[in-house]
Amino acid sequence: MQYIPNILFVIALVAGIGYxxxxxxxxxxxxxxxxxxxxxxxxxxxFKNMAMIALxxxxxxxxxxxxxxxxxxxxxxxxxxxxVLEIIIDGIxxxxxxxxxxxxxxxxxxxxxxxxxxxVLVGVILFWIRRNxxxxxxxxxxxxxxxxxNDGNLILYFEMVLMxxxxxxxxxxxxxxxxxxxxxxxxGAYPISQFISPLFNGMSEGSLILLERSAWWLHILGILVFLxxxxxxxxxHILLAFPNTYFGDLNPKGKIxxxxxxxxxxxxxxxxxxxxxxxxxxxEEEAEPSTFGASDVTDLNWAQLLNAYTCTECGRCxxxxxxxxxxxxxxxxxIMMDTRDRLKEVGDNIDKNGSFVDDGKKLLNDxxxxxxxxxxxxxxxxxxxxxxxxxxxxxxxxMRRYLVMEESAAPTELNVMMSNIENxxxxxxxxxxxxxxxxxx
Amino acid sequence: xxxxxxxxxxxxxxxxxKKPEVLFWVGCAGSFDDRAKKITKAFxxxxxxxxxxxxxxxxxxxxxxxxxxxxxxxxLFQMQAVTNIEVMNAYEIKKVVTACPxxxxxxxxxxxxxxxxxxxxxxxQFLKSLLDEGRLTVEGGKxxxxxxxxxxxxxxxxxxxxxxxxxxxxxxxEVELIEMKRCKRNGLCCGAGGxxxxxxxxxxxxxxxxxxxxxALETKPDIIAAGCPFCNTMMTDGVKSKEKEDSIxxxxxxxxxxxxxxL
Numbered sequence: 001m002q003y004i005p006n007i008l009f010v011i012a013l014v015a016g017i018g019y020x021x022x023x024x025x026x027x028x029x030x031x032x033x034x035x036x037x038x039x040x041x042x043x044x045x046x047f048k049n050m051a052m053i054a055l056x057x058x059x060x061x062x063x064x065x066x067x068x069x070x071x072x073x074x075x076x077x078x079x080x081x082x083x084v085l086e087i088i089i090d091g092i093x094x095x096x097x098x099x100x101x102x103x104x105x106x107x108x109x110x111x112x113x114x115x116x117x118x119x120v121l122v123g124v125i126l127f128w129i130r131r132n133x134x135x136x137x138x139x140x141x142x143x144x145x146x147x148x149x150n151d152g153n154l155i156l157y158f159e160m161v162l163m164x165x166x167x168x169x170x171x172x173x174x175x176x177x178x179x180x181x182x183x184x185x186x187x188g189a190y191p192i193s194q195f196i197s198p199l200f201n202g203m204s205e206g207s208l209i210l211l212e213r214s215a216w217w218l219h220i221l222g223i224l225v226f227l228x229x230x231x232x233x234x235x236x237h238i239l240l241a242f243p244n245t246y247f248g249d250l251n252p253k254g255k256i257x258x259x260x261x262x263x264x265x266x267x268x269x270x271x272x273x274x275x276x277x278x279x280x281x282x283x284e285e286e287a288e289p290s291t292f293g294a295s296d297v298t299d300l301n302w303a304q305l306l307n308a309y310t311c312t313e314c315g316r317c318x319x320x321x322x323x324x325x326x327x328x329x330x331x332x333x334x335i336m337m338d339t340r341d342r343l344k345e346v347g348d349n350i351d352k353n354g355s356f357v358d359d360g361k362k363l364l365n366d367x368x369x370x371x372x373x374x375x376x377x378x379x380x381x382x383x384x385x386x387x388x389x390x391x392x393x394x395x396x397x398x399m400r401r402y403l404v405m406e407e408s409a410a411p412t413e414l415n416v417m418m419s420n421i422e423n424x425x426x427x428x429x430x431x432x433x434x435x436x437x438x439x440x441x
Numbered sequence: 442x443x444x445x446x447x448x449x450x451x452x453x454x455x456x457x458x459k460k461p462e463v464l465f466w467v468g469c470a471g472s473f474d475d476r477a478k479k480i481t482k483a484f485x486x487x488x489x490x491x492x493x494x495x496x497x498x499x500x501x502x503x504x505x506x507x508x509x510x511x512x513x514x515x516x517l518f519q520m521q522a523v524t525n526i527e528v529m530n531a532y533e534i535k536k537v538v539t540a541c542p543x544x545x546x547x548x549x550x551x552x553x554x555x556x557x558x559x560x561x562x563x564x565x566q567f568l569k570s571l572l573d574e575g576r577l578t579v580e581g582g583k584x585x586x587x588x589x590x591x592x593x594x595x596x597x598x599x600x601x602x603x604x605x606x607x608x609x610x611x612x613x614x615e616v617e618l619i620e621m622k623r624c625k626r627n628g629l630c631c632g633a634g635g636x637x638x639x640x641x642x643x644x645x646x647x648x649x650x651x652x653x654x655x656x657a658l659e660t661k662p663d664i665i666a667a668g669c670p671f672c673n674t675m676m677t678d679g680v681k682s683k684e685k686e687d688s689i690x691x692x693x694x695x696x697x698x699x700x701x702x703x704l
Contacts, residue, residue, distance in 0.1 A: 326647040328642070
């Protein structure tokens with residue numbers, strides 16, 4: 001009977017980590033639905049980017065208030081997780097504060113966790129105020145309506161509850177240590193929970209143990225639930241920010257890739273020796289004709305899909321977007337949210353049917369409208385603003401490519417501009433022979 | 442504007458069996474847009490003044506394909522690129538300078554993979570290098586002490602991280618350089634990029650160029666300096682919409698330097 005808690009703990013741990021692993025495999029499977037793109041070059045620069053941008057939060061602090069608050073929560077999250085290691089060992093073996101033998105260092109650790117937990121609590125409350133009381137515009141854009149807004153708040157509530165439980169657990173423990181209760185060895189320093197502890201003055205040892213155990217269990221179960229919540233939320237960025245900054249585009253922001261499929265066609269057209277009536281080579285016949293540009297998530301590359309899962313909907317991109325600032329429908333954040341929502345839908349479709357069965361929907365039109373795509377000035381403000389190296393612009397360009405090259409659906413004025421280039425080598429209807437007339441006007 | 446400037450073409454150089462130091466890529470705006478032609482002329486005057494051995498492609502130059510590419514027409518872009526590259530490679534071009542950040546970006550970043558590998562410079566970078574080499578002198582002249590704010594072109598700034606060359610040149614003019622609240626990597630677009638220049642904007646509550654002009658007007662400038670013919674048009678229109686065209690000029694960095702010396 002005495003091992004029941006240990007067994008229950010192991011079951012919860014295995015179930016929690018197991019379900020999370022299952023879902024993460026789905027995320028990886030979905031990302032791999034994207035087309036191939038080579039991001040295996042320049043490993044040194046990539047590691048440096050990951051270290052600076054993800055680990056070092058270099059782009060977060062460009063907005064100092066949210067940046068510094070975020071660093072507090074981020075550091076708290078990482079460092080307090082050392083405590084989770086102790087909790088897991090205690091849970092499995094039925095021990096209590098197994099690392100107490102570290103003595104003074106243990107006191108230091110627990111004291112730092114407490115201070116960080118308190119700072120995280122403050123940080124998270126300030127985040128909540130920014131979203132719900134100050135109502136910062138970027139958290140209230142149309143695409144945030146409904147689930148995205150609730151998602152953001154739920155994450156904050158989770159963190160508030162977890163930190164409160166952690167401090168409550170320590171406060172009750174401190175009381176028990178002072179009472180000299182069995183099992184509760186004197187260990188740790190409690191700079192924060194010593195102020196909570198007096199609230200429990202006069203409680204019986206039994207009640208204190210019940211309180212301490214409840215807080216302990218709820219804290220660790222809460223962590224496991226939160227871990228599994230990630231998959232259903234925008235909060236996956238705590239993991240994916242690392243691979244996403246590593247695999248980010250290293251080219252100058254102005255460079256847009258040249259489509260290889262187009263290059264081979266253009267080279268063929270320009271080759272005077274090419275036989276226009278030649279039968280296609282054997283292997284070419286088998287190959288599926290590729291579409292130009294993207295109308296659905298499977299037309300995008302895996303790095304763009306990883307971008308979509310990494311986006312945590314902070315909205316810095318949208319708040320910097322010139323189109324969005326001037327009331328256009330385009331929101332770079334929505335481009336990323338739509339891409340992820342559609343990718344999840346395609347993934348669920350595959351889970352249900354074994355392989356993808358046409359659902360009559362596409363990323364284009366069903367999620368992202370041409371009006372949004374045509375409002376972009378390709379100014380790269382969104383790309384510059386993103387703290388985790390996401391490029392909404394690359395998706396916008398790929399979708400424009402589909403509209404223009406597969407559907408000939410460019411706005412009329414752009415068709416005029418393009419036929420001018422085709423006919424006379426300039427976007428306006430001027431004769432190429434007049435190109436140096438300016439010199440003697 | 443009826444003054445003739447001497448502009449040699451690559452074909453003329455070829456006929457004489459010579460090669461210029463640099464190809465001046467004029468671009469479509471610089472060739473055909475009435476406002477941008479003035480920038481082209483100002484830059485040519487500076488090139489002559491610094492004794493730069495340059496040539497243009499003239500009637501052999503064609504659109505780089507930038508607006509087509511940004512509009513999604515990769516076919517048209519690559520057709521343009523491959524044709525231009527063929528011409529430039531035939532002339533064995535090594536170094537290109539252009540006064541248009543869109544041409545600059547496309548030539549520099551998107552042509553190499555298609556076989557067009559050149560050293561490409563924006564005209565502000567090129568003028569800065571002439572200055573550093575002592576071939577060009579930049580003096581305050583009539584702009585000395587004027588309040589000037591520089592609008593970063595997206596395709597020069599964020600797209601290619603060139604922020605200092607135009608500012609270094611302006612500082613040489615002994616002007617009072619005032620930054621807008623959104624500048625350098627945070628600079629707001631003028632609204633023309635991504636082929637927007639050639640179409641009406643999508644429905645909204647404001648035009649991007651007006652928003653950006655308001656940024657500029659906050660600095661109470663005498664002159665708004667630009668480094669891109671399209672930004673120039675957008676900012677000029679913005680200033681007009683605010684009815685400030687009598688008190689505020691929009692000028693390219695090259696024009697400022699040339700005009701300062703009454704070239």
